[in-house]
Amino acid sequence: MKKYTFIFILCLASLITRGQDEISVVINYMPSLSLGETADFTKNFSPRGVELELDRFIADDLSLGLSVGWNVFREKVVGESFEYNNYLVTGTQFRYSNIVPLNVKTKKYFSMGNQTPFIGFGLGTSYTRRTNDVGIFSIIDNQWQFHIAPEAGIQARIGTEMLASLKIKYSYSLKAGNFPAMSYLGFGIGIGIN
Amino acid sequence: MKRVIVLPGLLLIVMMVIHSCSPEFDASVDELDLAITSYDDTENFGDLSSFYMPDTIVYIGDDVTIQREESSTEQHILDKVRQNLLDIGWTEVSDTTNDDITSDVAIMVSVLEADINFYYTYWWDYWYWYPWDWWYPVYPGYPVYPIYPVYPVYGYTVGTLIIEMVKAKDSVTPPVEGNPIIKLPVVWTGMVNGILSGSEANLQKRLTKQIEQVFYQSEYLHKGTID
Numbered sequence: 284m285k286k287y288t289f290i291f292i293l294c295l296a297s298l299i300t301r302g303q304d305e306i307s308v309v310i311n312y313m314p315s316l317s318l319g320e321t322a323d324f325t326k327n328f329s330p331r332g333v334e335l336e337l338d339r340f341i342a343d344d345l346s347l348g349l350s351v352g353w354n355v356f357r358e359k360v361v362g363e364s365f366e367y368n369n370y371l372v373t374g375t376q377f378r379y380s381n382i383v384p385l386n387v388k389t390k391k392y393f394s395m396g397n398q399t400p401f402i403g404f405g406l407g408t409s410y411t412r413r414t415n416d417v418g419i420f421s422i423i424d425n426q427w428q429f430h431i432a433p434e435a436g437i438q439a440r441i442g443t444e445m446l447a448s449l450k451i452k453y454s455y456s457l458k459a460g461n462f463p464a465m466s467y468l469g470f471g472i473g474i475g476i477n
Numbered sequence: 478m479k480r481v482i483v484l485p486g487l488l489l490i491v492m493m494v495i496h497s498c499s500p501e502f503d504a505s506v507d508e509l510d511l512a513i514t515s516y517d518d519t520e521n522f523g524d525l526s527s528f529y530m531p532d533t534i535v536y537i538g539d540d541v542t543i544q545r546e547e548s549s550t551e552q553h554i555l556d557k558v559r560q561n562l563l564d565i566g567w568t569e570v571s572d573t574t575n576d577d578i579t580s581d582v583a584i585m586v587s588v589l590e591a592d593i594n595f596y597y598t599y600w601w602d603y604w605y606w607y608p609w610d611w612w613y614p615v616y617p618g619y620p621v622y623p624i625y626p627v628y629p630v631y632g633y634t635v636g637t638l639i640i641e642m643v644k645a646k647d648s649v650t651p652p653v654e655g656n657p658i659i660k661l662p663v664v665w666t667g668m669v670n671g672i673l674s675g676s677e678a679n680l681q682k683r684l685t686k687q688i689e690q691v692f693y694q695s696e697y698l699h700k701g702t703i704d
Contacts, residue, residue, distance in 0.1 A: 359502055364694055373690055374511040377502045416504075418511035418670055419593075419635055 307346070309336045309448055309475030317356045317380070320463035324413060325356035325380045332469060334452075336388075344392045349385075350405060350432075354454075354467060356380040367422065377416040382465055384409040384430050384454055398439050401450075405432035409456045411465050428456035428465065436471065448473040507683050510671035512690035520644075520664045522697045527568045529580040529645065530559055535587040537639075553681045554688070558586060558640055561692040566700025582664070585641045590673065594632030638669040638684070640691065665698065667691035 313332035317325055331354065338348035360376040386405030393400045409430035415422040436450025449472060456465040516522075534551050562584070563569065570580035642665040669687040673680065692698065 357502070370513050370515045371694055372511060372513050373694055375504070375508040377504065379501075416501075418509050419672070420511075 305340045307336075307338045307340075307446060307475055307477040309338075309446060309473045310334070311336065311352075311448070311450070311471035311473035313352060313354065313452070313469040313471045315354050315356075315454075315467045315469040318466045318468060321356065321380060321382075321465045321467055323463075325358040325378050327356060327358055329354065329356045331355040331357075334469075334471060334473075336473075336475070338388075338390060344394065346390045346392070348388055348390070350388050351385050352383065352469075354380075354382045354469065356382075356467070372417060374417045379412075379414045379416075380465070381412045381414075382409055382454070382456070382467070383411075384432060384456070386430060386432055388432070392438075398437055400437045401435070403434045403436075405434070406430070409454070409465070411456060411462070424462065426459050426462035428459045428462065430454065430456045434471075440477070444476050446473075446475040446477050448475070506672050506674050510669070510683055510687050512687045512694065513668040513670065514666065514691055514695050516665045516695065516697065517663075522664075525581040525644075525664075526566070526700060527570050527580045528562055528582050528584050528642070529570045530555070530562075530584040530586070535585070537587050537589040548677070550677055550681055550684070554638060554684060555586060557685055557688045558584065561688060565692055565698055567698075580645050583643045583645045585639075585643060587639045587641070589637045589639065591635050591637075592632060593635055634673040636671060636673045638688075640667040640688075641665070665695065667695065 311334040313334045314328065314330045315332050316328045332352065334350055334352035336348060336350040338346040340346045357377070357379045360378060362373070363376065364371055364373040365376070366372075384405075384407065386407035388403050388405035388407075390401045390403035407430050409428050410425070411428060412423065412425040414424075432452055432454045434450050434452035436448055436452075438446055438448040441447055450470075452469040452471060454465075454467050454469060458464040532555060534554060559569065641661075641663050644662040644664055667688075669684065669691060671683060671687070675683075
């Protein structure tokens with residue numbers, strides 16, 4: 284918990300400057316759908332997701348920035364058996380996937396009056412922690428992975444400084460060693476300032 | 478000015494979402510029960526079909542002198558283990574009047590109980606190292622405690638039922654000098670693990686379910702079709 288909070292503060296500290304009109308800060312509520320091997324472990328649509336974006340405009344229609352997010356998927360699996368260290372274990376499994384992506388991202392904007400469609404691409408890393416609580420035991424696995432995140436959406440200005448945004452974002456973390464690739468599709472509803 | 482208000486506001490929302498974003502399922506006690514099995518994969522279980530089972534449960538612990546009260550749960554466990562073995566096609570050998578080993582395996586049933594307690598220590602535990610200087614005289618009416626004790630907050634007892642299948646006709650590795658361990662040829666182990674909580678009737682119901690699961694998931698032990 285403290286680790287994740289620190290990451291958020293660090294991201295903010297590095298980007299907030301006096302260039303007020305050049306910077307936008309947006310917080311997105313990001314419910315997501317688990318895909319691929321993420322869905323193999325925790326198969327569901329999760330309402331638990333958040334993302335903080337800081338973008339600095341380097342041209343009228345181009346921005347560069349940082350984003351950090353946190354998505355939680357969970358699933359209760361009843362009656363399934365699994366093998367662990369030559370033992371066959373049967374019990375109710377409480378599975379959790381916590382994914383924290385940290386990206387450098389760029390966005391291209393297409394101005395259309397008050398609404399601004401955009402496409403973006405993020406590149407960075409993600410931290411994933413998978414927990415399987417079974418009985419009184421917990422099996423925990425975690426890994427840092429290389430992460431990519433293309434996205435597309437639309438932003439609208441509210442008043443002189445406020446922004447609202449809607450977007451779809453695909454997150455993919457590459458397989459690392461024995462740790463599987465993690466992927467999910469996020470639907471962002473955001474509010475911010477510019 | 479708006480940025481000064483809105484930006485910290487956004488940060489606050491982020492922190493609140495983070496702190497609420499650690500959802501855990503609420504699990505009932507019976508949802509924490511486990512059935513665990515392992516076996517010797519070099520063993521041909523087709524050659525084994527008869528068992529002998531003593532009518533006692535061994536309690537694993539440090540103090541062997543503890544006198545345990547007889548409970549219906551002990552007999553319930555033995556009956557269920559015996560019944561499940563018979564249901565999957567094994568034959569019980571109960572004649573122990575002579576010294577010949579007439580069963581293929583012996584079934585050993587044992588129980589291990591462990592108390593798990595969760596303690597909280599508070600930050601003022603560390604006040605003990607603050608020196609009392611002349612500004613704060615120690616009044617005789619107020620004893621100075623060198624360290625605050627820790628307080629158990631909550632705890633529970635976890636029980637593990639261990640069912641072991643030992644090949645009766647194989648030789649036992651005796652202890653050697655410097656190593657007092659006796660090695661038994663255990664070809665199959667079934668374990669039931671759970672929190673000891675609730676009435677005896679509820680405990681027996683949970684034990685029945687998990688003992689049946691232990692034998693259900695050990696298909697290599699089955700001598701015929703299971704129901």
